[in-house]
Amino acid sequence: MPRRVRATVEYDGTDFAGFQIQRSGIRTVQGELEAALARLSDGVRRAVDGAGRTDTGVHASGQVIAFTYAGPADDLELETALNGLLPPDLAVRGVRRASPEFHPRRAARYREYRYTVWNGPRSPLRERQALGVRVPLDVAAMARAGQAFIGRHDFSAFGKVVGDRTPIRTVHAVRVRRTGALVTIDVRADAFLRGMVRRIVAVLLEVGRGAMTEDEIREALAARIPARNGAAAPARGLCLRRVALGRGRAETLDDRNVTETDEGR
């Protein structure tokens, strides 16, 4: 009897051409997951759905997927078997049964991304998961400017609308913090336009360098004209940390170091 299964997925996005499956020969997260799953399902290939289509080079510690599985393994056996087949830069955890109609994109109440900046001398050990910025950033100014994004806005100036969908999104929280040379920018929204976090980060970095003001951000947002020609921060600093499912809890940004998927039950 086939059952619907969901899981949390973590990946180092460096060597993936994003989440979404593409033509064969292009290495994607979805492609690797579907291939591993097919090997556990007598070669029958089924779709793996994800909550967020992360771009090329973007990481995830809390992506959520779902798929239909018809084999004999229980949840824990399935998780172990999948991890045994997946490459070192991709893993699943928290495999469990979901309701038959569960789809992570539709079930997602909000998504939370973290952008990591190393605001110090070049650091090879952080090279894969942070953007290096040498000039000292004014984190307090960035934190203030980040508030301009909060609320329900037409984000046309800060992302691509795919298909005929609305460019309106609701940003719940933007938090900018420094710990030594480490600067993190957390952004939470009900959903994001394509490239939206990286464009928000790009202008916040301009503010941090003293090259842009909060007013300019508000103007770009209101006029729906891309600021700085739509510049986006590099993918390697970005990580999808959390997909909150189901009904709400208190809407505060997650403070845990390792973000698990909100169970929302």
Next chain:
Amino acid sequence: MPRRVRATVEYDGTDFAGFQIQRSGIRTVQGELEAALARLSDGVRRAVDGAGRTDTGVHASGQVIAFTYAGPADDLELETALNGLLPPDLAVRGVRRASPEFHPRRAARYREYRYTVWNGPRSPLRERQALGVRVPLDVAAMARAGQAFIGRHDFSAFGKVVGDRTPIRTVHAVRVRRTGALVTIDVRADAFLRGMVRRIVAVLLEVGRGAMTEDEIREALAARIPARNGAAAPARGLCLRRVALGRGRAETLDDRNVTETDEGR
């Protein structure tokens, strides 16, 4: 007029066959540094000396090097020029003039290594810089057992003696700590035998799993017979964080997140 220069070096050791230069075609930290320096010195190749010969796959955030430089660049220009030539997984910082006879290995008062364990579900984002261990580790037992190494001992059971040198080393401190799923093992000694930290970590992990006792460690040390057939923890969890130079300060393990080289002046 040639001058002696020293610098701190950070590298992601994953794609290096260790620090020490080998025959051509083998990628080493020393080889990359000497090649970059030669390009800044009209092709004249000079030796780059390091404080510690880290093995294949071992990282460093605080390696110390020294070399002789005869070009026109001042310290800051030299640092910028070197970083412009070095690959993304290798960088120098803190380039400055040293006394003509300065040699980092001889000047090193002690070295501090950190071994990082991810004691949780498989984590691709930590794969390059930590060892994943699924079974819960008893960190308190590991911390107690680590004290067996402290002091002046013949470490023949825990490392290879290179050439005709003495196997006697003095371990100053061993600290095992847990923060969530992250377990770190810091070891500081005047110097280390080859593979010594990774063999110490291997037995501490056995203790953490409940498969070995502190008494067995003391016996192996006293009898100079390798415990567990000389098993060593994998290189990817290990990082040379600090090389203390010059005369002493208080001998406490470094608590900073990012360890700079102790100036010791």
